Amino acid sequence: MTAPAHTPVQAKSITATDLDLYYGSFLAVKGVNITIEPNKVTALIGSSGCGKSTFLRSLNRMHELVPGAYADGEVLLDDVDIYAADADPVQVRRQIGMVFQAPNPFPTMSIYDNVAAGLKLNSRKIKKSDLDAIVERALRGANLWDEVKDRLGKPGMGLSGGQQQRLCIARATAVEPDVLLMDEPASALDPISTLAIEDLITELKKEYTIVIVTHNMQQASRASDNTAFFNIEGTGKPGRLVEVDTTEKIFSNPTHKETEDYVSGRFG
Amino acid sequence: MSTEPTQREDVTDTDPNADVPGLGSLASNAHAHAEDAHTVAAPARVRPPVQVAGKVLPGWAPWGIVAATAVVMAGLVAAIGWNWALWVVGTVVVGGAAQYVVSRAVEGKRRATDRGFTYAIVAAFALALAPLISLLYTVVSRGAARFDGEFFTWSMRGVIGEGGGAVHAIYGTLIITGCATLISVPIGILAAIYLQEYGQGRLKRALTFFVDVMTGIPSIVAGLFAFSLFSIFFGPGIRLGIMGSVALSVLMIPIVVRSTEEMLRIVPNSLREASYALGVSKWRTIVKVVLPTALGGIVTGVVLAVARIIGETAPLLITVGVVSSVNVNPFDGRMQNLAVFAFNSYKSPGVPPEPSIDRAWTAALVLILIVMVLNITARFIYRRFGTEIR
Amino acid sequence: MSSTNVDDLQSVVRGGPARGGAGDRVFRGLATGAGVVILATLAGVALFLIVRAWPAITASAEDLPGGENLLAYIWPLTFGTIIAATIAIVIAVPLSVAVALFISHIAPRRIAQPMSYLIDLLAAIPSVIYGLWGIAVLGPASVGLLRWLEDNLGWLPFFEGPASATGRTMLVVAAVLAVMILPIITAVTRSVFEQTPRRLQEGALALGATRWEMIRLTVLPFGKSAIISASMLGLGRALGETMAVAIVLSVSGAITFDLIGSGNPSTIAANIALDFPESSGLAVNALIASGLVLFAVTLVVNMAARTVINRQMRI
Structure with missing residues (x-):
């Protein structure tokens, strides 16, 4: 008897208004205005250094972990400002999870403990049976359960790269966030693992709002509903959001010339 | 690279690498290529044949020289009254000098200097380890006497x-x-x-x-x-x-x-x-x-x-x-x-x-x-x- | 197992805030506190030494050991300390650089690592054991050499003689100290030698340089300031080394440059170790005053060494 891996859940939207992102005195991203729709996959594309990763990291306040880095502007999760004076970044990150470029399971923990990490590390008291159910659900949700159910006690580092990345996705979803941010989640993986991750992303949007940074144009067109194009005018200049629209429109008939140049491969 | 047809630019006697035949000619090859662009119109000159083999001592030579020195020193030291320290020090010093002399005669000055310093560095390392060995030996041999249950x-x-x-x-x-x-x-x-x-x-x-x-x-x-x-x-x-x-x-x-x-x-x-x-x-x-x-x-x-x-x-x-x-x-x-x-x-x-x-x-x-x-x-x-x- | 309702799970997962604020502040305070404790300890070392040395600094000359003023008491010890440490450095630096080069550039990769373990082992041996080895093995073994030095180089003030019959001389002490500080100098210089940019080394080799020429042209210039600062670290260690000197050196209190005789100035550290257990009253304060001098000297040497190292690392 398998639980339904993905029961549709109403996720939350993100709205950024006049968002400027700084590293010290350097303005890295300027004036972003965007609404990220709930239960959709939004891809962020653009050339290297255009600020798309910086923008992604600002959405769950990971940006400010770099010494000197800060954000100026407003980011709403539904209608709550995550940069409000009384907002706790730790709380923000509990609701907006993140998956990183390279798989990074905790090396000291088993597969089971990795998935349960978000709950255990916060020293929450949870019944063993509940925890088992949560871990199983998260692993099923990451299409990993059948591959690891017999070795949950083994170290997470023992898995293949693609499995490790899905383990990291399970770890991020086990804490039931509203939004999942993914920073080039497949760039360190082989093509088959990449497709597995893309399929997974399509399934995950039933429950989560997903924002994914990618360098891979095919990936953006395959896996996303909406696409946001970032660009930069030159080195030392800040990155900016050029346009955001449905993926179909961005790839077939973008409003801006520079977007067309980029998606048709004329530069970048 | 040795299959390239050779175009010649003379290696003059002032070439600092001249007395290492193999490497010297490689270096001047590189030099010549840089010049090619400017000398397209110049008449073709002929380079000397490629030569990578130099006069090099065989691999066993350093050991052989030190071993031979050890034998000679043993005779000398025995003649003036046996002394381990004198024998070891004499072998190391004279052996190094002998190696330099032989290498200089066969391989030239630069190689000899290289061998000389390598020898000195290895000898210094051995010298640094000597106290460790002596100390461990001393402590173990003298400490064993009372290494008993009562202690x-x-x-x-x-x-x-x-x-x-x-x-x-x-x-x-x-x-x-x-x-x-x-x-x-x-x-x-x-x-x-x-x-x-x-x-x-x-x-x-x-x-x-x-x-x-x-x-x-x-x-x-x-x-x-x-x-x-x-x-x-x-x-x-x-x-x-x-x-x-x-x-x-x-x-x-x-x-x-x-x-x-x-x-x-x-x-x-x-x-x-x-x-x-x-x-x-x-x-x-x-x-x-x-x-x-x-x-x-x-x-x-x-x-x-x-x-x-x-x-x-x-x-x-x-x-x-x-x-x-x-x-x-x-x-x-x-x-x-x-x-x-x-x-x-x-x-x-x-x-x-x-x-x-x-x-x-x-x-x-x-x-x-x-x-x-x-x-x-x-x-x-x-x-x-x-x-x-x- | 999966009978649990999804909504129930969600409430389990979401229930209760996990604010880290208070815990973070406490933990950060603890960590910062530990750092402050360390700085306070260093300040405390200076402060308590000054407090306990003060009676000797202000005492009149006749109350002090030796019946002279404090400077006259400490100066011969300082002289001995500097002589012993200087000669140790003179012996240790070339050896250490050679050992570092051996491990970083000469030895085959396979044996380089075990060899560096062996050198580290030199640093692990307690100083009291070096002392015992010095008096029992190296001292007696050096008697022949000391006599030879007296006979052949006796015109130098260092080898004036008369040569000691036991080997408990400044030269032997310095040799023992040299062995003790060799691993420190080796470790620092080796790590910098190994950082010599490959492009420089390969550039030299590609021009047809022999290995020694490559070392002389790239590695040694690159590691020059590391050699200097490592030598200063070694100097600091040699200045403060206690037991080896206390055990090996035969002391008369004389100020002499003779390195092979049996009448030597003691060092500050050895003098404290030997006299402290039997001292009382103002003599203890005088010993602490000498310790204060040693602390100040080693502090200056170490701070200078660290400044040079930090400057090197920044480049």
């Missing part, structure tokens, strides 16, 4: 002349070092966490600098510090085990800070970020992700730090004093310690001196064994548990 079960209480043991000193060493470890490890690890995870600005820079400086504090000064500190409160006659622990802590803390900081530094940042992204607070991230990942390395560093201080003598001499019976309470009166025991047994042996001197060497042997075991343990821990950091 590990008796104290020196009421013992005059033969017999007796160092059990009181072994207890004292373990207790004093244990207390020092209990003081140093929390302070050291927390300070390392401050430096690596929290610190910024002036305090961080000052702490980094002075921790480095602190590693150079003479151990006797640490002892004087502990004595001064306690004597202000308890009077100048005070001698306690815990005073020794405080003195050793001054020496141990910077070592622990340094090694722990190093281990925290190599924990990948991606693990911290993964934890933060799960909504885990910073301190829980440090305690539950960073520290466990670095644990093997941190423990290794602590064990090495213990090994470093367990043989300290001078600070304990002036803070803990000496006593001949067992005392296991670091807060009450003098304690004995292996290193101080070795020193005292050698320095004031009494009459007859031999039994006491034998005990000193056995104490030294025990001390070396403890240090070796700690070092091997540290390496084992690192191999076994330090691999989580990649």
Whole structure:
């Protein structure tokens, strides 16, 4: 008897208004205005250094972990400002999870403990049976359960790269966030693992709002509903959001010339 | 590259590489290519044939020359009265000189210089290891005499002349070092966490600098510090085990800070970020992700730090004093310690001196064994548990 | 197992805030506190030594050991300390650089690591054991050499003689100290030698340089300031080394440059170790005053060394 891996859940939207992102005195991203729709996959594309990763990291306040880095502007999760004076970044990150470029399971923990990490590390008291159910659900949700159910006690580092990345996705979803941010989640993986991750992303949007940074144009067109194009005018200049629209429109008939140049491969 | 048709530009006699035929011609080849662009119209000149084989001594030559020298020196030294030291020193010096001369004659000056310095460096390395070998041999051979059950079960209480043991000193060493470890490890690890995870600005820079400086504090000064500190409160006659622990802590803390900081530094940042992204607070991230990942390395560093201080003598001499019976309470009166025991047994042996001197060497042997075991343990821990950091 | 309702799970997962604020502040405070404790300890070392040395500094000359003023008491010890440490450095630096080069550039990769373990082992041996080895093995073994030095180089003030019959001389002490500080100098110089940029080394080799020429042209210039600062670290260690000197050196208190005789100035550290247990009253304060001088000297040497190292690392 398998639980339904993905029961549709109403996720939350993100709205950024006049968002400027700084590293010290350097303005890295300027004036972003965007609404990220709930239960959709939004891809962020653009050339290297255009600020798309910086923008992604600002959405769950990971940006400010770099010494000197800060954000100026407003980011709403539904209608709550995550940069409000009384907002706790730790709380923000509990609701907006993140998956990183390279798989990074905790090396000291088993597969089971990795998935349960978000709950255990916060020293929450949870019944063993509940925890088992949560871990199983998260692993099923990451299409990993059948591959690891017999070795949950083994170290997470023992898995293949693609499995490790899905383990990291399970770890991020086990804490039931509203939004999942993914920073080039497949760039360190082989093509088959990449497709597995893309399929997974399509399934995950039933429950989560997903924002994914990618360098891979095919990936953006395959896996996303909406696409946001970032660009930069030159080195030392800040990155900016050029346009955001449905993926179909961005790839077939973008409003801006520079977007067309980029998606048709004329530069970048 | 030797199959290229050769176009010639003359290698003049001023070419600095000329006397290494193979490499010299390679270098001038490169030179010639650079010139080609400007000399398209110039008439073709002919290069000498490619030559990579030089006059080189065979691989066994260095060993052969030294072996031959050893035989000759053996004869010479035997003629003037046998002396091991003279033979070894003579062989090394004359062997090196002979090698230089032969190489210079066959291979030229540059090669000979290379061989000469290589020989000198290897000889210096051997010279540096000689004391280690001599010291280990001496301690083992002289320490074996009293390496017996009595040594590990008796104290020196009421013992005059033969017999007796160092059990009181072994207890004292373990207790004093244990207390020092209990003081140093929390302070050291927390300070390392401050430096690596929290610190910024002036305090961080000052702490980094002075921790480095602190590693150079003479151990006797640490002892004087502990004595001064306690004597202000308890009077100048005070001698306690815990005073020794405080003195050793001054020496141990910077070592622990340094090694722990190093281990925290190599924990990948991606693990911290993964934890933060799960909504885990910073301190829980440090305690539950960073520290466990670095644990093997941190423990290794602590064990090495213990090994470093367990043989300290001078600070304990002036803070803990000496006593001949067992005392296991670091807060009450003098304690004995292996290193101080070795020193005292050698320095004031009494009459007859031999039994006491034998005990000193056995104490030294025990001390070396403890240090070796700690070092091997540290390496084992690192191999076994330090691999989580990649 | 999966009978648990999804909404129930969600409430389990979401229930209760996990604010880290208070815990973070406490933990950060603890870590910062530990750092402050260390700085305070270093300041405390200086402070308590000054407090306990003060009576000797202010005492009148006739109350002090030796019946002269404090400077006259400490100066011969300082002289001995500097002589012993200087000669140790003179012996140790070339050897250490050679050993470092051996491990970083000469030895085959396979044996370089075990060899560096062996050198580290030199640092692990307790100083009291070096002392015992010095008096029991190296001293007696050196008697022939000392006599030869007296006979052949006796016109130098260093080898004036009369040569000691036991080998408990400044030269032997310095040799023991040299062995003790060799691993420190080796470790620092080796790590910098190994950082010599490959492009420089390969550039030299590609021009047809022999290995020694490559070392002379790239590695040694690159490691120059590391050699200097490592030598200063070694100097600091040699200045403060206690037990080896206390055990080996035969002391008369004379100020002499003669390195092979049996009447030598003691060093500050050895003098404290030998006299402290039997001293009382103002003599203890005088010993602590001498310790204060040693602390100040080693502090200056170490701070200078660290400054040079830090400057090197920044480049």
